[in-house]
Amino acid sequence: MRVEHQIRAFEQVFKSYDGTQPLHRFLFTYFKQHKQMGSSDRRWATRYIYSFFRLGKALLKEDTILRLAISDFLCNQTLSLVIETKLPQFKEQINLSVQEKIALITDQYPSFKLSEVFIFNENLSEDIEKQDFYESFFIQPDLFLRVKPSYINQLIKTLKEAEIAVEEISKTTLALPNGTKLEKIVPSQQYYQVQDLSSQKTGDFFEPQTWDYWWDCCAASGGKSLLLHDLEPSVQLLVSDVRENSLNNLEERFREAGLKKYQKKVLDLLQNNDQDLHHYEFDGIILDAPCSGSGTWGRTPEMLYYFDAHKISYFSKLQTAIAGNVVKYLKTEKPLVYITCSVFKQENEDVVAWIVENLPLQLEKMEVIKGYKDKADTMFIARFIKK
Numbered sequence: 001m002r003v004e005h006q007i008r009a010f011e012q013v014f015k016s017y018d019g020t021q022p023l024h025r026f027l028f029t030y031f032k033q034h035k036q037m038g039s040s041d042r043r044w045a046t047r048y049i050y051s052f053f054r055l056g057k058a059l060l061k062e063d064t065i066l067r068l069a070i071s072d073f074l075c076n077q078t079l080s081l082v083i084e085t086k087l088p089q090f091k092e093q094i095n096l097s098v099q100e101k102i103a104l105i106t107d108q109y110p111s112f113k114l115s116e117v118f119i120f121n122e123n124l125s126e127d128i129e130k131q132d133f134y135e136s137f138f139i140q141p142d143l144f145l146r147v148k149p150s151y152i153n154q155l156i157k158t159l160k161e162a163e164i165a166v167e168e169i170s171k172t173t174l175a176l177p178n179g180t181k182l183e184k185i186v187p188s189q190q191y192y193q194v195q196d197l198s199s200q201k202t203g204d205f206f207e208p209q210t211w212d213y214w215w216d217c218c219a220a221s222g223g224k225s226l227l228l229h230d231l232e233p234s235v236q237l238l239v240s241d242v243r244e245n246s247l248n249n250l251e252e253r254f255r256e257a258g259l260k261k262y263q264k265k266v267l268d269l270l271q272n273n274d275q276d277l278h279h280y281e282f283d284g285i286i287l288d289a290p291c292s293g294s295g296t297w298g299r300t301p302e303m304l305y306y307f308d309a310h311k312i313s314y315f316s317k318l319q320t321a322i323a324g325n326v327v328k329y330l331k332t333e334k335p336l337v338y339i340t341c342s343v344f345k346q347e348n349e350d351v352v353a354w355i356v357e358n359l360p361l362q363l364e365k366m367e368v369i370k371g372y373k374d375k376a377d378t379m380f381i382a383r384f385i386k387k
């Protein structure tokens with residue numbers, strides 16, 4: 001009886017969700033509206049719906065609940081009633097690695113194709129190892145912190161006391177299990193930032209000089225600016241974004257982190273901004289562009305199911321247009337750093353090719369930051385120098 005109850009709850013959630021808003025936000029509202037669901041019901045419905053979307057479009061011809069059981073088996077190291085009921089033959093194999101489980105499923109269901117977990121294969125950036133990338137969807141990414149080196153030991157101690165499984169990745173980076181309620185354990189963000197590992201690695205491309213003037217032109221809540229500031233605290237900063245709301249969050253974050261000297265503007269970079277910027281000349285520009293976010297779908301697997309491939313060219317047009325509009329405010333021989341959290345060639349290498357062909361920028365280096373190997377987001381970065 002209990003398994004039928006869980007299945008019904010999963011089916012209701014799946015039927016009510018149409019992919020137009022992030023799944024976590026939808027679930028928050030859904031559970032508020034369905035007060036009869038107890039905490040255990042909510043926990044299971046959440047686990048099932050996330051597992052389900054991690055299967056992407058694989059085995060689409062099979063029954064939905066069988067697909068749920070298969071995906072739940074692939075994604076978890078603990079049994080569920082759905083696995084026990086629908087795949088009793090695999091109960092003993094729940095602790096195997098993802099690769100071993102995929103082999104078992106492929107053996108039993110020959111129509112299972114890993115490439116159908118992520119159906120946008122044709123669009124992938126060249127350097128991405130497809131097999132590793134697809135497999136990563138069955139493993140939940142970690143939560144990463146960037147920490148002031150002098151505070152890291154204290155933070156590790158606090159987290160261990162709260163029985164959090166913390167892993168020290170480097171002298172400035174910690175990995176925690178996703179979903180850790182950090183605000184309750186370490187409320188002040190004075191000494192650390194929540195920032196994905198790959199996002200932290202983008203800092204290697206900034207190379208700021210003392211007293212430089214930089215523009216973080218798609219700053220959102222300021223993750224890259226904070227990284228830049230920690231690399232070179234003397235850097236002067238202009239931050240801008242089209243969304244005023246994001247910049248308000250940024251103010252709050254900067255205040256907590258003690259970053260006081262910066263200028264902020266709401267700017268739409270698809271427009272001509274000469275009136276606001278005519279006398280500005282920067283020593284560096286960070287263009288962390290609006291993108292499909294496909295490198296972060298390990299955290300939002302609903303996109304594997306709902307993303308419409310037509311949107312990719314919309315984003316690449318946006319990216320080239322923004323690059324074209326900001327480059328004139330960069331001094332010659334100074335860097336523009338282009339970043340996406342996308343795995344699509346059209347938003348990465350193709351935009352680089354367009355920039356090199358159409359703008360006075362020379363490519364210095366570019367790289368796919370392969371977060372899929374580290375339980376992190378996958379990103380793309382290119383560094384150009386103005387001619």
Ligand SMILES: C[S@@+](CC[C@H](N)C(=O)[O-])C[C@H]1O[C@@H](n2cnc3c(N)ncnc32)[C@H](O)[C@@H]1O
Binds near residue numbers: 240
């Ligand atoms: C990938 S996010 C930036 C993330 C941020 N740099 C960080 O490290 O947290 C891209 C940002 O571009 C902004 N954006 C989108 N279209 C824009 C436009 N036309 N002009 C300016 N900013 C835009 C979005 O509001 C979004 O905040």
